Amino acid sequence: MPCTISISAPSYSITPFFTFTSSKSTQISHISHTPPKSLTTQTRKTTSSHHFQRLIxxxxxxxxxxxxxxxxxxxFLRGVDNDGATASSVRARFEKMIREAQDKVCNAIEQADGGGKxxxxxWSRPGGGGGISRVLQDGAVWExxxxxxSVVxxxxxxxxYRAAKGAAATSSDQKPGPIPFFAAGISSVFAWLRVDEN
Structure with a gap:
């Protein structure tokens, strides 16, 4: 029966797509990520008669x-986010940090595995963004x-946007039409075969 650990880091984004939990028994932290491909929110409005009406x-x-x-x-940044004047922007520094983290994690896993690579x-997207996916399969330690x-x-x-911002969203600070967003992050999943020694 394989055991799976999932770890990922939060990204710079206008909406919170991440949750964090910690398990004391295993001392493994778990952060789960929901990719920002679709957004569903539920809010409740209280009426004067204390009935709840659900708005989806x-x-x-x-x-x-x-x-x-x-x-x-x-x-993977767009030219405007990566020109000489903004190369030290939060977006550029964050992308550099997550790519370095990916290199370090992959090197450590390969060393621990002792043979797997x-x-x-x-991949990229024409309007900017992209990502690097790395997979190790059938290693000595890691299944x-x-x-x-990814940079999105x-x-x-x-x-x-209004649903994501909730009460903080006002019509005065919002231009008509779609709102551009940027998100970047690192995620990882590890699975190994648990061997019963009995």
Missing amino acids: TKATVSIEKETPESERPDT FKEDV KAGVNV YGQMPPDA
């Missing part, structure tokens, strides 16, 4: 299709391990 907003976030790449680019797939980074640019419909 469903909105699709627009993200371009992926294009496979043969080599890793220096960055990660295979890498690189399967995956460490992925997209368009969020106004209704999704």
